Amino acid sequence: MEGIRCGELALPSECSRAGTLHGRCGLDLGGVKGGGQGDVGRGRRRGGREQQCRDMPRLVYIMILDDIWTISSWESIRYALPDNKKGSRIIVTTRNEDVAKTCSSHPQDSIYKIQRLSDATSRELFLKRIFNSADKLPNDELEEVSNAILRKCGGLPLAITSISSLLASKTYRTKQKWQEVCDNLGSELESNPTMEGAKQVLTLSYDDLPYHLKACFLYFSIFPENHVIKRGPLVRRWIAEGFVSPRYGLSMEQVAEGYFDEFVARSIVQPVRIDWNGKVRSCRVHDIMLEVIVSKSVEENFASLLRDNGSLFVSHDKIRRLSIHSSQYSVETNACVTYVRSFTISPSVVEVPFFFRQLRLLRVLDMEGSSCLNNSTLECICNFFQLKYVSFRKTNICKLPRLLGNLKHLETLDIRATLIKKLPASAINLNCLRHLLVGHKVHLTKTASVKYLKPCSGIQMSPGMVKNMVNLQSLVHVVVKDQSLVLQEIGLLRKLRKLNVLFRNVEVNWKALVESLGKLTTSLRSLSIHILDEKEYSSSLGILATVESPPLLITNFSLTGMLECLPPWVSLLRNVSRITLRRTELHTKAIEILGDLPNLLFLKLYHKSYADDSIFFPPGKFAKLSMLVIDNLENIDRVHFAEGSVPNLERLTLSFLRELKHGISGLCNLQKLKEIEFFGNIILSVVKKVASCVKTHPNHPRVIGDKGSIVTEYA
Structure with missing residues (x-):
């Protein structure tokens, strides 16, 4: 089977009259190698096909099947296409990635993704x-x-x-x-005959969706144009809204993430940030697709919107979901807001709406980035007893309301990048809480490949509080000072999948932590342990070697603090795909151990993570590693990639305190290298040497400098 897949577009493109096939609907193109004979119209299956093929003339043909939307449609056609090994070809256009993969299932098939016009x-x-x-x-x-x-x-x-x-x-x-x-592009799409063709094709995206995805599709209407939509908050909002149906053997979050991936596969959303493991972390809806979604959303009274251009979309006297993008708002007097289930307010809005206290039936409250929050507003939300999702992320609030515990249905509390340091005592009643998200990470590169946690991050929790939050899946970041009881209670959270612990100004009570990790061995998937200010205290991460039942199923592992050598169980982490190290003072042996991890995709070696003066990547190691960060290693004088090492490395991100005495060598051995990124204190002489070295590289990687989000390309 030979095939081409094109597209990753959210909208249709056209077929060029010159004969270049762009594919309709922003399509993915897939194809099969067919035979040159057989009754294609009748579509006979394999039973009597072989005799038919022998009896028919041996013809060679090329066939183009435009706009295949489902796998079942392709399957119903493919059996009518006998293969007589004469080199016939079929090109199938589709906007659905799963269809393209099915059409291109033979090892010799190729897949082509069409790009947008420059x-x-x-x-x-x-x-x-x-x-x-x-x-x-x-x-x-x-x-x-x-x-x-x-x-x-x-x-x-x-x-x-x-x-x-x-x-x-x-x-x-x-x-x-x-x-x-x-x-007024939305109204033009609705009424102008010139735009009718575009509207019809775009509306197919909605009509073709299975029922369980249609509400999630319309949910994109609440976001402004060009808004970058983050995967995590979006799927948690879908769950809080009740759009996600339970599926046996999967958590609600896993089901919701499957919905998100399906929108990506159908090219309905455009990926913005793709993670180290190929996972789409954020997306954007194309402006014209958004106009169609908004039109359909208002038509079905799914959401009411006040947009940046001042236009107000309210189609019914009972508003279900309200999204305000502009400060110039005035909800019509005949519109009832007491039925609002979801309220989203843009950072540009400078004042909390006068009707805010009336939103007693809210399930979702998203005020991320808002500058208009105050103590009175926060006290008010304690009367919104149905709340399941609350985000105050990137706001300047420093204290949560005393009666927060009234929100007994709350599932997500996102207070990242705020000044909040403690939960109120009433939080002991939040036994439905699934995601407690705290901490402030700063991105140092435009690609977000390098980031650090601000030292003031994290939240303190009183003894007795954690053990009542029996449904917690994410606890990020909890600060432990001297309460060993809190560490013991963490071990009772049998559904916990993500744990980030910060030890600040304290001699770590390792016994309690080691015991808790042993109890979470089957549930934990992400583990971060940070020891801060360890110069004043003697705690060392070396005690991790004594964990008798380590969390071997983790995929993400991060350590900050003195270690010197890796715990022996690290070599058993068969599922880990990302490892982040900072101030661990490791040596050559650690690199060899990490190099044998079969599924490691991303390795970050931050400041003081490696103590030797040269770092050598030996042959046969790091088989799947695609991204590597080396950040200001104090003693480093040489970085070398041996032939046969890191065969799948695509991005190399570097920062040095000074010019390396023996330089960076072996870059020619990185056959799949696409980009070398320098950041922070960029040493121009180092950059120029690397740029000169890769001029003859067969893959022609880019060499860029990223400083203060200003990106300069050197090669």
Whole structure:
């Protein structure tokens, strides 16, 4: 079977008249190698097909099947395509990644993902459709608005041709008229015949969804244009809204993440940040797709919106979900807000709405980044007894309300990047809580590959509080000072999957921690232990070697503090895919042990994690590692990659305190290397040497410097 898959687009593209197949619907193209004979129309199955193939003339053909949406549709066609080994080809276009993979199941098949048009090509197509010339705009006043329109189109041919055809039909080609089209694209999609084709194709994305995904699809309408939607908060909100159906053997979070992955596979959302293991961590909905989602959402009274451009979408007197993107709000007097189940407020909103106290039936409250929170607002939410999801992330609040424990149905409390240090005593009643998310991480690179936890991060919990939170799955980050009881209670959380513990200014009570880790061995998937200020205290992570029942199923492992040698059970971590080390003072032997971990994809060696003066990556090690960070190792003078080491490394992120005496060698042995990223204190002489070295590299990797989110490309 030979195949091509194209697309990862949220919207349709067009087939070029010159004969280059772009694929409709932003499509993935897959194909099979068929035979040249057989009754294709009748589609006979394999039973009588072989005799038929011998009796028919031996023909060779190429067939294009456009816009296959389901695996079952492909399966019903494929049996009518006998293979006589004559080299016939079938190209199938689809926007669904699962369909593409099914069509391209033979080892010799290839998959092609079509890319969006470049800015220059988009502009050329746009101008040709309106002015029959790709040279330039007839007047400068149209420049700014045309750029805004092209940003909405996002390089998608169908969007560009539809909107440019609409603009070409306008009698007056002025900035004001074009801006009206740009601002009111939703209504144009609804009413203008020129845009009907685009609307129909986009609406197929909704109509084709299984029932259980339709509410999740409409949920994208509550986010503003160009908003980066994070995976974790989104799936937790879906759960709180009741959109996720339980499935045997899976947690609600696993089911919801499957929903998210399906939207990615269907090209309904565009990936923004893809993690070290290929997992899409954040996404964005294309502007024109968003207009269709908003239209459908308002039509079905799913959500009511006040958008940045001042437009208010309220289709019913009872508002179910309300999202405010602008400070210029005024909910209609005949609209009833007492039925609101979900309330989202944008960081740009400077004042809490006057009706906020009336939202007594809220299940979801998202005020991330809001600057208008105050103590009065926080006290008010203690009367919203149905709340399941609360996010005050990236706000300036420093204290939670005394009666927080009234929220007995609360499942997610996200207070990351706030000044909150303690939970109120009433939090002992939060026995439905599944995710307690605290801490403040700072990204040091634009790619988010390097980050650190602010020293002031974390939250203290009183004895007796943790053991009542029996449903906790995520406890991030809890500060332990002198309460060994808290450490013992953590061992009672048998559903705990993610644990981040901070020891600050304390001699660690290791016995309690070791015992708790032994009790969580079957549930824990992510473990981070940080010892801060260890110069004043003698605690060492070396005690981890004594853990009798280590958490061998973890996929993410992070350690900060003196270690010198890895615990012996680290070599047994067959599932671990990410390891982060800081101030561990490890030696060469540790690199050899880490190199044998079969599924390690991402290794971060931060400040003082490695003590020797050279770091050597030996042959046959780090078989799956795709990303490596080496950050300001104090003693380092040489980094060497031996032939046959790290064969799948794609990204190398580096920062040094000084120029290396013996440099970086063996980069030519990293055959799959795509990017070398320098960050922090960038030493230009080191960067230039690396850039010169990779000029002859067969994979032509980029060499970039990332300083203060300003990215400079060197090769």
